[in-house]
Amino acid sequence: MGRRGEYVENGDLQVPQKNANERPSVTESISPADETPQVAEVDYPGRMLGVVGLILACVLGAVGIVVSVVALVLSLRARHRNSPAVAGIVIGVLTTSAFVVGTWYFLELFLDR
Numbered sequence: 001m002g003r004r005g006e007y008v009e010n011g012d013l014q015v016p017q018k019n020a021n022e023r024p025s026v027t028e029s030i031s032p033a034d035e036t037p038q039v040a041e042v043d044y045p046g047r048m049l050g051v052v053g054l055i056l057a058c059v060l061g062a063v064g065i066v067v068s069v070v071a072l073v074l075s076l077r078a079r080h081r082n083s084p085a086v087a088g089i090v091i092g093v094l095t096t097s098a099f100v101v102g103t104w105y106f107l108e109l110f111l112d113r
Contacts, residue, residue, distance in 0.1 A: 037100040046074030050085035064088050076109030 047072035057064025068088030075082035 003089040044075060044080040044082075045078045046080075046082050046085065049074065050082040050088060053088035054084045054091065055088075057092035057095060059095075061097075062094045062097060063093035065096065068092060 035071060053064050053066075053068030053071050055064075056067055067083045067086070072082050072085040072089065075085060
């Protein structure tokens with residue numbers, strides 16, 4: 001192996017040689033692939049279902065609650081947290097209670113006997 005700054009002919013390309021134990025100097029460029037840690041995408045049961053439950057909770061409260069509870073149970077069995085499922089349960093309860101109160105208010109206001 002050559003010392004730092006020495007070049008080895010590789011066909012038409014000159015490639016700098018460096019020792020595997022040496023750290024790069026400040027003037028050497030480091031490719032992003034050298035620094036970027038490889039992080040595996042964490043996927044666990046109920047993750048996508050939790051997101052679906054959160055979206056449904058915003059539109060259809062009771063359906064969102066059911067889907068979010070199922071997603072939360074699946075995630076907890078796999079020993080993972082599922083924040084979208086918890087948010088779906090909370091938003092679903094708020095949406096459902098707002099619907100019930102609104103319906104009751106509408107019936108009292110317009111169908112007063």
